[in-house]
Amino acid sequence: MSTTLSLDGRPIPFTPGQTIMDAALAAGIYIPHLCHNPDYAPHGSCRVCMVGVGGRLVSACTTAALDGMTVESNTETIQSTRRSIVQMLFVEGNHVCPACERSGSCQLQAVAYYVGMLSPHFPQFFPQRPVDASHPDFMIDFNRCILCELCVRASRDHDHKRVFAVSGRGLASHLVIDSPSGLLGDSHFAASDRAAQVCPTGAILPKHRGYEQPIGQRLYDQAPISVVGDLRAQPGGE
Amino acid sequence: MGEPVDSKVQAFVARSLGLYGQAPEYLLQHLIAVQQQFGWVPPTAVDALAAALDVAHAQVRGAVAFYAFLHDQPRGDFDILFSDNITDRMLGNQRLVGLLAERLGLGLDAPRADGRVTIGLTSCTGMCDQGPALLVNGQAVTALTAARVDRIADLVEEGVPLERWPGAFFRVEDNIRRRGLLLSNPATDGASLRRLLDGGADAALAELERSGLRGRGGAGFTTALKWRFCREAEGGDRTVPRFVVCNADEGEPGTFKDRVLLTSYTDLVFEGMTLCAGVIGARLGFLYLRGEYRYLVPHLESVLARRRAEGLLGKDILGQQGFDFDIAIHLGAGAYICGEESALIESLEGKRGVTRKRPPFPVISGYQDRPTVVNNVETFLAAARVVQWGGYWLRGEGTDQSAGSKILSVSGDCARPGIYEYPFGTPVHRVLTDCGAEEVQAVQVSGAAGTTLAPAEFDRLLAFEDLPTAGSFMIFDRSRDLLDLVRNFAAFFAHESCGFCTPCRVGTALLRNLVEKVAAGQASAHDLQELRDIGAVMRQTSYCGLGHTAPNHVLNTLDKFPAIYRRRLRSADYSPSFDLDAALASARALTGRDGVADHVEEEA
Numbered sequence: 001m002s003t004t005l006s007l008d009g010r011p012i013p014f015t016p017g018q019t020i021m022d023a024a025l026a027a028g029i030y031i032p033h034l035c036h037n038p039d040y041a042p043h044g045s046c047r048v049c050m051v052g053v054g055g056r057l058v059s060a061c062t063t064a065a066l067d068g069m070t071v072e073s074n075t076e077t078i079q080s081t082r083r084s085i086v087q088m089l090f091v092e093g094n095h096v097c098p099a100c101e102r103s104g105s106c107q108l109q110a111v112a113y114y115v116g117m118l119s120p121h122f123p124q125f126f127p128q129r130p131v132d133a134s135h136p137d138f139m140i141d142f143n144r145c146i147l148c149e150l151c152v153r154a155s156r157d158h159d160h161k162r163v164f165a166v167s168g169r170g171l172a173s174h175l176v177i178d179s180p181s182g183l184l185g186d187s188h189f190a191a192s193d194r195a196a197q198v199c200p201t202g203a204i205l206p207k208h209r210g211y212e213q214p215i216g217q218r219l220y221d222q223a224p225i226s227v228v229g230d231l232r233a234q235p236g237g238e
Numbered sequence: 239m240g241e242p243v244d245s246k247v248q249a250f251v252a253r254s255l256g257l258y259g260q261a262p263e264y265l266l267q268h269l270i271a272v273q274q275q276f277g278w279v280p281p282t283a284v285d286a287l288a289a290a291l292d293v294a295h296a297q298v299r300g301a302v303a304f305y306a307f308l309h310d311q312p313r314g315d316f317d318i319l320f321s322d323n324i325t326d327r328m329l330g331n332q333r334l335v336g337l338l339a340e341r342l343g344l345g346l347d348a349p350r351a352d353g354r355v356t357i358g359l360t361s362c363t364g365m366c367d368q369g370p371a372l373l374v375n376g377q378a379v380t381a382l383t384a385a386r387v388d389r390i391a392d393l394v395e396e397g398v399p400l401e402r403w404p405g406a407f408f409r410v411e412d413n414i415r416r417r418g419l420l421l422s423n424p425a426t427d428g429a430s431l432r433r434l435l436d437g438g439a440d441a442a443l444a445e446l447e448r449s450g451l452r453g454r455g456g457a458g459f460t461t462a463l464k465w466r467f468c469r470e471a472e473g474g475d476r477t478v479p480r481f482v483v484c485n486a487d488e489g490e491p492g493t494f495k496d497r498v499l500l501t502s503y504t505d506l507v508f509e510g511m512t513l514c515a516g517v518i519g520a521r522l523g524f525l526y527l528r529g530e531y532r533y534l535v536p537h538l539e540s541v542l543a544r545r546r547a548e549g550l551l552g553k554d555i556l557g558q559q560g561f562d563f564d565i566a567i568h569l570g571a572g573a574y575i576c577g578e579e580s581a582l583i584e585s586l587e588g589k590r591g592v593t594r595k596r597p598p599f600p601v602i603s604g605y606q607d608r609p610t611v612v613n614n615v616e617t618f619l620a621a622a623r624v625v626q627w628g629g630y631w632l633r634g635e636g637t638d639q640s641a642g643s644k645i646l647s648v649s650g651d652c653a654r655p656g657i658y659e660y661p662f663g664t665p666v667h668r669v670l671t672d673c674g675a676e677e678v679q680a681v682q683v684s685g686a687a688g689t690t691l692a693p694a695e696f697d698r699l700l701a702f703e704d705l706p707t708a709g710s711f712m713i714f715d716r717s718r719d720l721l722d723l724v725r726n727f728a729a730f731f732a733h734e735s736c737g738f739c740t741p742c743r744v745g746t747a748l749l750r751n752l753v754e755k756v757a758a759g760q761a762s763a764h765d766l767q768e769l770r771d772i773g774a775v776m777r778q779t780s781y782c783g784l785g786h787t788a789p790n791h792v793l794n795t796l797d798k799f800p801a802i803y804r805r806r807l808r809s810a811d812y813s814p815s816f817d818l819d820a821a822l823a824s825a826r827a828l829t830g831r832d833g834v835a836d837h838v839e840e841e842a
Contacts, residue, residue: 042595044595044739044781045738045739045740045781046739046740047739047740047741047779047780047781048740050778050779056778057778057779059781062595081775081778081779084741084771084772084775085740085741085775085779088740088741088744088745088748089740089744091744092740092743092744122744122748122772123748123751123815123816125747146740147737147743162294162296162297164296165294165296165297165300166300166590166737167296167299167300167303167304167590168300168303168304168737169303169304169573169575169590169734169735169736169737170732170733170734170735170736170737170743170746170747171732171735171737171743171744171746171747172303172737173736173737173738173743176296176299176300177296178294178295178296178297179295180285180295182299
């Protein structure tokens, strides 16, 4: 017996056990998301993938799909809520798109375009976050970290290293590195780690390479994320 | 306390490991012990614990940075934290903080140069009926006055150890003002456990079902159902370990009834936990006690020891072979979020108290991913009585959907703050009359996350079907500026958000800043709409209950007390949060130019 949910009026088949996000991705329908990556267990922290079910908003990545469920996604109200959440992520860190190596191939930026964000809207917090350039091959710019914990999960669940963790609480929550000095260069992190590839923003970047692909010719310069999907889905992606 | 010698730290950690063992779940308990001993968690302790428990350095550091009572920098020999709930403020704690800081010659949160003392603020310590209150090296001091603060300054300067401070400083009164079903009698001799052994688990569950008992922590889930789900989890496989957890992390500002239950109704609470263990088949239980109540630990341990000696705890309880259950006390360390049951379980496992994804719920997958019942202190107490006296006993009071009574923690502007027990369905005005509250402007029911009531609503009923409450009941008379309440709560939530999800992590900080903008007279009507919009996003999209309820006080007061905002508005439309002229001050100082042309004129 087939199970189906309705997403913005379209019937979407799914297998029991799948989430709304799983079902949508399988059907090729885009629900914006940042902390979700199908290679890892759903996290539910960024709250960008909120969808309407039964008059409430739920995160598509953690909510089980149910037969006959009616899901709203692409409405102006929901997009506006998602826009506020993405704006919160922008003002919380220091996201200077024009000066960022990842501009054009950054999921945060691409999602911001998708939800129609034209300005940060909220007052900026301008946190002071030093860059960690201690590793020979990679650098971490904490200014661009959105606490999606994909590097935490990839390092723990795929690389079996636990290089990354989150520390502090509230707005002072921040990514930390598991090494005696707290520096990436003193950790077991390697360029070949999956954790080096999963960052949806420009927080974890390879060194010695820059602007190999000119701005203007990058993935999301060509087509919106709702069409081409996440970086991981790209040829040459992770 | 300065830099301790590495070998001393290592020796202390070794002792702590001897006491608690090397299970990673005990990381937080080790860290609390280290903090108590040295006044901070030195790097040597982090290294030693990471190695001994086989956890990542980052996890140890992450825990230290998460819990407010753990520090990676030395605090003073006397670490003084003033409770900073709105009720403490109404009792003048800010003046007392200033007084002590002046007497001791230091500012907030930085140790004095000689390392003798630190002064800081902390969230509500649960002494609102006898505030203002503070914690000194984790011990609660109540009923602060200028004279008492003066004496504390002397004791600190003289370096008198806490054991020799006047005992009266540490006295905590129960202040029980009205006794009902639960408070009328603290005595128990294991009667509910005998009923369980005589009648079996199904009969005990049937009584609980008949009683309609719902969780007293505020959410009101049916207790019988929770226990049954846990009992039947894993296909009822009796070989799967199960756990009982008593949530004694009462961190909701203005709540202190669990403090009293743990002080004077201790046996009943432990009996309720033991009863639950017998029903679900658990052999181990935890009392998760908020760090603010650590002064209760010796008392709690002595009751546990007595109950073991009486055969009410431990092996073969009441002589019943195989009925084995014991209770361990775990301390929290200053994190409101740990009152949320899944964050509490994370904390029990020694981690940062971040809420888990649900489902699965703890009854299916809780402590160590095993079936776990988490209940409020009051719920366990009520459950013990229900099984002892039968379901109809509880049903005899209350309303249709809210059987029995509710214990309230009453504080704020009233003549008789303290503990009041009422049948569910009691109107708010009845409580106000009984506690001697006059000229009441507002009541905050169920803590900072609860509901702000205006006088027109004082005939509303305390019950799950109208005003659900975990018990906090704070009263504000007409002399109060309610914006002080809003500022206090907004700062509280920004401090207590665990930081996991975007809307709560960022939204609580945005709300706090906007509320401060209003208080500073810099806000416009636009900002009030912003408060509403951000609040709505937090309500709809946050990951857990903390974020859902954190904007309540702002949204409630915007609706019911708009004047507290409007009278401070600077303009009707829009005013920037950024003061360009003020931002240029450092440039003027550097260039030494301060003429008319060096200022930006404000637009009219």
